[in-house]
Amino acid sequence: MTTDFKVCGLSTPETVDAAIKAGARYLGFVFFPRSPRHLTPERAAGLIAAVPAGIGKVAVLVDADDALIDAVLAAGIDTLQLHGHETIDRVGGVRARTGRPVWRASGVATRADIAQAIASAGPVDRLLLDAKAPREAVLPGGNGVAFDWQLMLGVSPPMPWGLSGGLDAGNVGAALAALKPAFVDVSSGVEDAPGVKSVSKIMAFANAVRGA
Numbered sequence: 001m002t003t004d005f006k007v008c009g010l011s012t013p014e015t016v017d018a019a020i021k022a023g024a025r026y027l028g029f030v031f032f033p034r035s036p037r038h039l040t041p042e043r044a045a046g047l048i049a050a051v052p053a054g055i056g057k058v059a060v061l062v063d064a065d066d067a068l069i070d071a072v073l074a075a076g077i078d079t080l081q082l083h084g085h086e087t088i089d090r091v092g093g094v095r096a097r098t099g100r101p102v103w104r105a106s107g108v109a110t111r112a113d114i115a116q117a118i119a120s121a122g123p124v125d126r127l128l129l130d131a132k133a134p135r136e137a138v139l140p141g142g143n144g145v146a147f148d149w150q151l152m153l154g155v156s157p158p159m160p161w162g163l164s165g166g167l168d169a170g171n172v173g174a175a176l177a178a179l180k181p182a183f184v185d186v187s188s189g190v191e192d193a194p195g196v197k198s199v200s201k202i203m204a205f206a207n208a209v210r211g212a
């Protein structure tokens, strides 16, 4: 069975279409002005309108307020990926208020980070383990950096979890074989430049996931 994958940071009709044709289970849209992948809810609505039922439309949010969350849901988003410093109470509050699936993303650089990510995830539907952002990074994610996957050996999070950070067509097979996450998430690894997605790299990533 093929592992589910998400293509994140989509911003054009062509690349949304490519991700759908490649078999992505989730499409990610970033609502964070400092990101080169940032979209307004209005622009996202135009892209989401073309997505068939059955494919998840995930908003990547960083410490978003309720007004932005309501705007992205109105744009057609169905799943909320919280990628900032949201507390357990905030995660639970967003889930209770919206009734939508919530994913909690956490940065990993050490085994202690993984334990902390699990302990502080709150009532999430999925946990997304991403590489901790480099000190000089402007973004909390989407930096194309992987963490040391050996840190996950022997760790079995009690909730469905996904792997992200620095994945691409060349390494995702090894990641899947070693860690067996419920899903994988890619952004920089299917780009020609920050924010510029590549149709051929999306296809190559999908083939690598299927071949794993």
Ligand SMILES: O=C(O)c1ccccc1N[C@@H]1O[C@H](COP(=O)(O)O)[C@@H](O)[C@H]1O
Pocket (backbone or CB within 6 Å): 008, 009, 028, 030, 032, 035, 036, 037, 060, 062, 083, 105, 128, 130, 139, 140, 141, 142, 143, 144, 145, 164, 165, 166, 167, 185, 186, 187, 188, 189
């Ligand atoms: O992609 C972004 O611009 C972004 C901005 C703010 C928070 C998260 C972001 N992306 C997420 O980062 C990971 C890993 O991305 P990459 O493959 O290493 O580039 C992924 O979960 C994206 O959803």
